[in-house]
Amino acid sequence: TQLLEQSPQFLSIQEGENLTVYCNSSSVFSSLQWYRQEPGEGPVLLVTVVTGGEVKKLKRLTFQFGDARKDSSLHITAAQPGDTGLYLCAGGYSNTGKLIFGQGTTLQVKP
Amino acid sequence: DAGVIQSPRHEVTEMGQEVTLRCKPISGHDYLFWYRQTMMRGLELLIYFNNNVPIDDSGMPEDRFSAKMPNASFSTLKIQPSEPRDSAVYFCASRQSINWETQYFGPGTRLLVL
Numbered sequence: 022t023q024l025l026e027q028s029p030q031f032l033s034i035q036e037g038e039n040l041t042v043y044c045n046s047s048s049v050f051s052s053l054q055w056y057r058q059e060p061g062e063g064p065v066l067l068v069t070v071v072t073g074g075e076v077k078k079l080k081r082l083t084f085q086f087g088d089a090r091k092d093s094s095l096h097i098t099a100a101q102p103g104d105t106g107l108y109l110c111a112g113g114y115s116n117t118g119k120l121i122f123g124q125g126t127t128l129q130v131k132p
Numbered sequence: 133d134a135g136v137i138q139s140p141r142h143e144v145t146e147m148g149q150e151v152t153l154r155c156k157p158i159s160g161h162d163y164l165f166w167y168r169q170t171m172m173r174g175l176e177l178l179i180y181f182n183n184n185v186p187i188d189d190s191g192m193p194e195d196r197f198s199a200k201m202p203n204a205s206f207s208t209l210k211i212q213p214s215e216p217r218d219s220a221v222y223f224c225a226s227r228q229s230i231n232w233e234t235q236y237f238g239p240g241t242r243l244l245v246l
Contacts, residue, residue, distance in 0.1 A: 054235075063136075063223050063237025064175070109175060118163050118182060118230050124174040 024048050025112055025123035033129040034100055042095045042126045044110035051115035053086050053093045058107040058125075100130045136238035138224050144244045150212040153241045155224030156205055163227040165235070166199055166209050170220045181207065182230075193218075214245045 026045045034040055044053070052071045056064035068077050070086035070093065077084045081104075083096040093110055107127050111120040137156040145151055157164045165180040179189040184201045192199070196215070201207040211218055221242050227235040 061239070063225070063240055065237070066234045069234075115230075118165075118180055118187060118227070119177060120165075120235065121177070122167075122175040 024121050025110060027108075027110060027123035027126050029126060030124065031127045031129075033131065036102060036130055036132050037099050038130075040097050040100060040128070042108055042110075042128075043092070044094070044123050045092045046112060047091065048112065049090050050112035051090070052113040053090070054111045054113065054120065055084055055093070055095055056109040056111060056122075058109060060106075064107075064109055097128075100128075102130045102132050104128060105130050136224055136226055136236050138222075138238035138241050140241060141239060142242045142244075144246065145214055146246050147215055148213045149245075150210065151214045151218075151243060151245075153209040153211075153222050153224075153243070155207045155209070155238060157207070157224070157226030158228075158236055159205065161226035161228050161236075163230070163235075164201060164207050165225040165227075166207070167223040167225065167237075168220045169223060169240070175223070178209070211243075214243075216245045219243055219245050 024046050028043045054069045055067045057067055058064040068084045073088045073090045075086045081098045085094050107125045109125045110123045113120050139154045162183055166178040167175050169175045178191045179199045180187055181201045199209045221240045223237050223240045225235050225237045
């Protein structure tokens with residue numbers, strides 16, 4: 022059972038465009054993390070959001086946690102080729118050590 | 133710190149053979165996780181340990197898979213006998229505590245079972 026649905030699964034855009042990746046679930050999470058993974062490497066944490074409605078910004082990346090803590094979004098402004106990679110969302114439960122990962126969104130930014 | 137260390141980085145074996153994957157977590161981290169990543173199923177949690185004790189192994193596919201953590205600095209994931217459908221990238225990750233701090237992933241072991 023896939024608890025976290027990411028959309029879109031694949032995204033190919035031109036440099037300078039904006040994009041949004043969505044992460045949705047029917048479950049309530051105590052926290053939501055976003056990771057970025059490059060080919061041949063393990064995922065690297067970008068951000069953690071823990072409060073419903075929370076918004077965090079990391080340079081050109083904006084992360085939002087839904088009010089009900091069931092969904093999240095990642096918005097990239099003026100995408101650069103260096104943003105190319107696999108973006109993964111992961112939901113956490115406060116009473117366990119588990120992180121449940123979404124299927125991922127593969128982003129390609131063309132120069 | 134060197135980060136999470138995994139070995140081997142690549143493994144090619146024949147169906148039926150035993151495969152052992154190794155992981156050294158970051159020193160001082162209480163949690164260790166084993167994941168498997170495939171195109172079809174994404175990143176799946178197989179098992180995780182807290183203070184060397186297995187907490188949840190519900191993600192382990194079947195009895196052919198086993199994991200151990202004999203001490204705080206070493207863990208193994210064993211597949212015996214291996215099958216072609218086990219081909220995947222296996223990641224080890226560690227985290228300092230249950231409070232949502234950064235989870236650090238190793239570089240992964242790319243396993244191909246022929």
